[in-house]
């Protein structure tokens with residue numbers, strides 16, 4: 001019998017959260033829907049009108065949940081108390097009673113405004129501040145458990161990408177292919193599919209194209225960008241396919257893109273600042289004359305959220321460090337004509353970096 005892998009150390013996470021709260025002069029940390037709550041307590045709120053909220057103070061932690069959702073809560077020893085509120089109660093009154101007397105309260109960025117405004121009404125003496133800084137410092141460096149989940153998710157995404165190279169593209173609509181990819185994402189080992197972008201022909205010039213009824217045909221480049229979740233942690237991969245042999249101009253641009261992605265990955269190391277990785281990709285694309293067609297940042301951090309810190313973008317001078325994980329995804333988008341993108345997840349380690357994705361990055365010619 002093999003032992004199951006160790007889970008997250010929530011006790012250590014709460015301890016670190018309290019250290020960061022002290023550093024920011026915050027008396028209580030309030031988190032609700034989104035990824036901050038599962039990161040801290042291992043419980044994900046049902047995102048609906050019934051309030052789920054955790055209040056973390058130096059003295060303890062309390063999770064307020066709708067009574068009917070209490071059975072979903074995995075109690076973790078002494079880590080936090082649970083208050084299950086009844087349908088006839090006002091849960092904001094209960095939360096307010098827990099934080100009354102606090103001077104500064106940090107609120108998770110994804111807490112709904114209705115909840116925050118309700119607390120502000122009840123607690124006029126409390127100063128509410130954004131908890132993004134605290135949560136960012138906690139979450140930006142992944143521990144071993146998190147990196148293992150990101151690696152497992154990336155390997156599953158690789159299997160989907162490799163399988164796509166053997167698929168018939170022409171004759172299918174973008175929407176049909178996106179549904180196929182979503183199903184394959186689960187079949188390959190993810191618990192859920194998070195998204196599947198399929199952008200064909202001129203649509204591929206729109207990086208976040210919504211797959212539609214366009215029928216994929218010979219001569220199209222097709223950008224497929226998709227991901228799912230394993231143990232809460234996200235995968236996110238992009239590969240570009242071509243239906244039939246590409247024109248020389250497309251092949252030449254694709255060679256530039258491969259070189260740009262490689263240059264950005266090679267630039268990643270501990271101590272390197274985020275914007276320098278962006279510049280490494282942008283220089284290669286700019287030198288080839290496509291600079292105006294690379295219209296987004298080079299990458300984004302990934303973890304419980306598909307997009308989180310650190311962002312690889314001009315103006316971000318934060319230094320990268322071991323344990324950070326992010327996408328490297330340069331693209332070239334020529335409006336009305338074609339688009340292309342290559343995306344891998346990369347993790348910083350002590351010596352440099354490693355790609356978590358290994359699916360082939362060469363242009364895949366499909367039928």
Ligand code: ZN
Nearest residue numbers: 225236237343
């Ligand atoms: Zn992506």
Ligand code: ZN
Nearest residue numbers: 236327329343
């Ligand atoms: Zn991405």
